[in-house]
Amino acid sequence: MTMILESSETFLSIKKWKEQIPGLAAIFSTRNGGSSREGFSSLNTGLHVQDEPFNVITNRNIVGANAKAPLEEWVCAEQIHGSYIKEVDRTYKGRGSTNYQDSIKGSDGLWTCESNVYLSLCFADCVPLYFVEPNSRFIGLAHAGWKGTVQNIAGKMIQKASESGVDASRIQVYIGPSIGKCCYEVDETVADQVKHCLNREDHSSLTKKTNGKYNLDLKMLNKQLLEDSGLKKEQITLASNCTSCEEDLFFSHRRDFGKTGRMSAVIGWRE
Numbered sequence: 001m002t003m004i005l006e007s008s009e010t011f012l013s014i015k016k017w018k019e020q021i022p023g024l025a026a027i028f029s030t031r032n033g034g035s036s037r038e039g040f041s042s043l044n045t046g047l048h049v050q051d052e053p054f055n056v057i058t059n060r061n062i063v064g065a066n067a068k069a070p071l072e073e074w075v076c077a078e079q080i081h082g083s084y085i086k087e088v089d090r091t092y093k094g095r096g097s098t099n100y101q102d103s104i105k106g107s108d109g110l111w112t113c114e115s116n117v118y119l120s121l122c123f124a125d126c127v128p129l130y131f132v133e134p135n136s137r138f139i140g141l142a143h144a145g146w147k148g149t150v151q152n153i154a155g156k157m158i159q160k161a162s163e164s165g166v167d168a169s170r171i172q173v174y175i176g177p178s179i180g181k182c183c184y185e186v187d188e189t190v191a192d193q194v195k196h197c198l199n200r201e202d203h204s205s206l207t208k209k210t211n212g213k214y215n216l217d218l219k220m221l222n223k224q225l226l227e228d229s230g231l232k233k234e235q236i237t238l239a240s241n242c243t244s245c246e247e248d249l250f251f252s253h254r255r256d257f258g259k260t261g262r263m264s265a266v267i268g269w270r271e
């Protein structure tokens, strides 16, 4: 386990932020300590994956209670592998928390400056991006699979923050657990888009394999995109976890051939 994340059974939390940013909850749930069965065993938090809704809601309540981020105050998005980012406030509290149909439509990113509004997105290999700027109380959360990544959802979040008056040089970003370069093979079509999404000629997130395919480091690519949008290295922290390798801790869409659960990333200010 990496030093960057601190673990309980049901969730990991960002250690540095927990120590340095009072009042902030920023967590990533594990697959353990829940009530779902079989491929969803046991702490599946995805409502859209053919698991029993009752179990998923129970699991979400477990995460919410353990992390002191009550489920009634979660705001969840539909997540369509796009790059649209929605500003939410307390009037959105509870949206999508117990019913997927009610989630924020067509969005893969959420942000707010309000307290007791817990932004929440589901993951099983894609990259969770957490954003915070304590002075302005800006927090953001984004879902970056390869599509959202090459559409630069990371840079778009920085842009949203800047447009709302946040000093981008003070934003901290945490790039959370996702499928690692070790396990993430992509084809030429994806590699082509990766090669063209940065402002500069840098293909270091790709490693060409002998079978004509590539291994892609999605976390590194998001870091590079954030640097393109003006952030300094010191503002960005990367988790070392691979959701595919760490079977005891995480669900993995690739490893489990699609039929699997979801972890939740949650970020919010406790009043």
Ligand SMILES: [Zn+2]
Residues within 6 Å of the ligand: 179, 180, 181, 182, 183, 242, 243, 244, 245, 246
């Ligand atoms: Zn791996």
